[in-house]
Amino acid sequence: MTIRLYDSKSAQLREFVPLVAGQVGMYVCGPTVQSSPHIGHLRSALVYDHLRRWLTHEGFAVTLVRNVTDIDDKVLENARAAGVEQWWALAYRMEREFTDAYSALRIQPPTYEPRATACIPDMIELVRLLMKRGHAYAIPGSNGNVYFDTASWSSYGELTNQTVMVMPQIEQLDDGAPGKRDPRDFALWKAHKPEEPESASWDTSWGRGRPGWHIECSAMATKYLGTTFDIHGGGLDLRFPHHENELAQSAAAGHDFAQLWLHNGLVAVGDQKMSKSLGNSLYAAQLLESARAIVVRYFLGSAHYRSQLEFHPTALAEAKSAFERIETFLARAARVGGPLKSGKVTNEFRDAMNDDMSIPTALAALHDTVRSGNALFDAGNDKGGLTNARTALAMLDVLGLNPYAPEWAGTSSEGAATRAALDSLVTRLLASRAHAREQKDFVTSDRIRDDFASAGIIVEDTPQGAHWSIDGE
RNA sequence: GGUGGAUUGGCCGAGAGGCGAGGCAGCGGCCUGCAAAGCCGUCCACACCGGUUCGAAUCCGGUAUCCACCUCCA
Incomplete structure (x- = not known):
């Protein structure tokens, strides 16, 4: 190697x-x-x-x-x-x-x-x-x-x-x-x-x-x-x-x-290198206001390091969608198997990294792992799905994108307490929504879901019941 | 003018002489009370002109366009 x-x-x-x-x-x-x-x-x-x-x-x-x-x-x-x-x-x-x-x-x-x-x-x-x-x-x-x-x-x-x-x-x-x-x-x-x-x-x-x-x-x-x-x-x-x-x-x-x-390589804005004289500078502070830091990190790593990276208006939104696809998979795995530990990266991933740090190819390997992991869960193969999740985590660790790693963990105890309080309330409301759905009272159940949505909370139904998450987190 | 680099599907972005990277967006389907998420399928691209080859987007030659550095710049 x-x-x-x-x-x-x-x-x-x-x-x-x-x-x-x-x-x-x-x-x-x-x-x-x-x-x-x-x-x-x-x-x-x-x-x-x-x-x-x-x-x-x-x-x-x-x-x-x-x-x-x-x-x-x-x-x-x-x-x-x-x-x-x-x-x-x-x-x-x-x-x-x-x-x-x-x-x-x-x-x-x-x-x-x-x-x-x-x-x-x-x-x-x-x-x-x-x-x-x-x-x-x-x-x-x-x-x-x-x-x-x-x-x-x-x-x-x-x-x-x-x-x-x-x-x-x-x-x-x-x-x-x-x-x-x-x-x-x-x-x-x-x-x-x-x-x-x-x-x-x-x-x-x-x-x-x-x-x-x-x-x-x-x-x-x-x-x-x-x-x-x-x-x-x-x-x-x-x-x-x-x-x-x-x-x-x-x-x-x-x-x-x-x-x-x-x-x-350099970052280009509108096909040109960023420079003060062109007035197209994009400062770190602006970038970090536009998207979550982990999404910014994903975006900045999405082109090969020697290539020019294009910043365009929808770039962060696209990176957000792509990264959340990964996060959604990890959350799914965590619901099935509890807290996850990192496994080992795939050979495809390792080969890509060894080949002049080809992170775009490594990301393709990561996305392949996520897709097939989802397919395994869909097929009821939880063991296989969890294996893929652990593999994905190992890759994310290398890229500094493991949202569960200590480096990304929220350090605020207040945040954890708030979260727990919110979870208590949301869980109770979700229970009444489940009851409404059993009664085929979809007007009520959809109203509860809409209320959550307007508060920035996304509710998704799965065969194992509803789960919630905060939009953009 | 000198030195490098680039031109890939609606967008981003890899790769590479024959076996359709990946993501985003779109479309169709499955699933769902409806959604969401997910899965499957679809969209079969490689600036242009020659050449080499059984076969080129990938190699060679030329053309065009663009970018970076040559002044401070990550």
Whole structure:
């Protein structure tokens, strides 16, 4: 049994072989906490949550590091634009929004979540190493601008197959960066500017300043996972320049770095990538108001991770119908067999997950299990139906979609008490409805059902009697 | 211009040189007092033009359209 994953760097499916048997070191580019999380951030985080869960399910000890970039041009810019909030306050406020959104979707916390600002010494050390090895240079008289010397690194461009870099407007690029030797050179360290807060700068031997964009990921990945590790993940839009530069500076520092580069597809709204300038951003908060979190999670996982995922107006409603089909089956099984325990996933499911995490195919296996499970119950084969339910639960566990798992359990004791009180009342009314039905008094029985419906309670008759559920739960 | 990717049935979305993924929506049937849920059936698709092949939606060549990155982006 092997797991195959698509490696962006070699542009092919590769068998996953961990550096250390049974262990996986995985670095995922987290957000720059400059503004609120949107649907794309959630999808990306979910992709690596799926991978982490699957690897764990297959017996690997996974160390997942996902960074928080809390010092960056945009963070300073957005804080300055708002004018009333310190940059570090903005960053932390946004970080908490991200954490909340991830939690809502039951994206498991990473093993560790380093902040860039907490790893400044590691970045300084890396820049120093690159200068020492002749792959970085400080701009004389700039009081701290340091650039990566791409001309000194012949492999530059290896990640994205960029052999010749055409830079048509040199003057524009040089505008904010006088002294750069090559337009491709990128900032490792940015000299402190008088208009920027003193708190956003750190002392170094080449001048006071702050880190450039890419250096934080190289430093944090290496700090926590070592100079070589198994998997590096991130959004497709980060491939260039971010990951290209990250790879260049790490490799030039003498590190083997990531063995496998994974890139997840983006979310499109109306065939286009979501972006602020188009005004089609869909924020996590809006998404979570539009549907139950578990339905959002189902939706975001419904396309292959490398495909672009289309968000369209009825997408969540469709996901809701599809997911509730599964939930209805589980509820049916629970009525027959009591609380259910997870069994084992099917071979079809396992093969799909091993094949570059083909979750759409895995979902097909899940739906097949649900359909045949329903058919077994219909045929009176409760034992068979329950087996299918346990199998379905195992698959749902892997996908983080098991509604009975502790991670999705309601934690409020008040909720449980309310539920019990409601159940007592509903059960009593259902008894009188059953009596009316026995008397063929369908006017009364339908009125009771309609009353429930208008209260958001759905009543369904089965051979074993009526049962109720709350709509949308 | 450079580098990648895509084009599948009403919609979403997999897969793949011959054996109809899956979901949603629709339609028909079974079940039901009526519903709901469920099951069965139905809707037999793969941009276009050539080529290879016994056979192509799947491989090759070309065309068209679209998307992403090359500036900050998950």
